[in-house]
Amino acid sequence: MGGNTGRIDETAVGNRYGAWFTRGLRGIGMRYVFSRRGLWVINTPYRRILGAAAVTREDRVLDLGCGIGNILIALAEQIDFVRPAAGVDVSPDLIRIGHREIARAGLQDRIGLQVAPATRLPFEDGALDVVLTSHVLKHLDDEALLSCFREVARVLRPGGRFLLWEFDKSPRSALLFWSARLSGLPPPFQLRTSAEFSRVLRSTGFHRVVRFEPGFFLLPPVPRLALLATR
Ligand SMILES: C[S@@+](CC[C@H](N)C(=O)[O-])C[C@H]1O[C@@H](n2cnc3c(N)ncnc32)[C@H](O)[C@@H]1O
Numbered sequence: 001m002g003g004n005t006g007r008i009d010e011t012a013v014g015n016r017y018g019a020w021f022t023r024g025l026r027g028i029g030m031r032y033v034f035s036r037r038g039l040w041v042i043n044t045p046y047r048r049i050l051g052a053a054a055v056t057r058e059d060r061v062l063d064l065g066c067g068i069g070n071i072l073i074a075l076a077e078q079i080d081f082v083r084p085a086a087g088v089d090v091s092p093d094l095i096r097i098g099h100r101e102i103a104r105a106g107l108q109d110r111i112g113l114q115v116a117p118a119t120r121l122p123f124e125d126g127a128l129d130v131v132l133t134s135h136v137l138k139h140l141d142d143e144a145l146l147s148c149f150r151e152v153a154r155v156l157r158p159g160g161r162f163l164l165w166e167f168d169k170s171p172r173s174a175l176l177f178w179s180a181r182l183s184g185l186p187p188p189f190q191l192r193t194s195a196e197f198s199r200v201l202r203s204t205g206f207h208r209v210v211r212f213e214p215g216f217f218l219l220p221p222v223p224r225l226a227l228l229a230t231r
Pocket of ligand 1: 010013014017034043064065066067068070071088089090091094116117118119133134135136139140
């Protein structure tokens with residue numbers, strides 16, 4: 001179970017997302033589902049999940065694989081960050097749409113987005129307090145996942161938090177596998193269990209990894225996992 005298990009090309013995944021978000025009716029649907037207004041669809045319990053990281057206004061936050069910036073917009077509407085929150089995504093198209101969404105929400109001074117892959121984060125060592133990533137890690141093959149977690153450990157200060165959530169690897173995730181076979185949605189992916197993520201987190205410098213219940217998810221009806229790791 002788990003879709004592709006070979007090598008995954010990060011740029012190609014970004015381009016595929018870009019094509020979906022920019023073309024026709026599917027583009028309109030995707031932009032809604034991944035907007036701040038559409039968070040309830042795929043990220044139903046996101047507020048509860050974010051609560052686990054206890055983000056404060058002093059925290060410098062990065063959303064890794066931020067898409068069109070939905071989670072950062074929702075966060076910045078609740079928390080008056082002292083320093084701008086940051087987002088990176090491998091898709092230039094999604095970052096371009098994200099800039100538009102952020103401007104529409106009037107948050108240009110409070111959120112900064114950049115194009116970057118999960119395996120090369122454009123931040124100084126120890127520059128961040130919190131890194132979040134939602135529904136992104138499945139698009140990394142094993143080598144890229146290791147590079148990504150090393151990068152997250154590098155850019156977090158000691159004691160910094162890494163909060164991640166993703167589809168769980170379970171027989172009940174078969175729906176995702178079949179949707180990929182039939183429609184190409186989502187692009188190449190590889191599912192993992194909490195134990196698999198925890199092992200890689202521990203090997204890359206995270207000393208405490210806590211699993212918590214992400215709560216009920218609406219769509220797609222596929223189990224999720226959520227982890228909070230401390231650097
Ligand atoms: C399912 S969307 C999730 C978007 C957002 N995190 C959310 O939960 O609403 C997956 C996102 O991951 C991005 N992505 C996939 N592979 C990536 C990589 N290697 N580096 C950075 N971003 C990546 C895609 O471009 C897309 O925006």
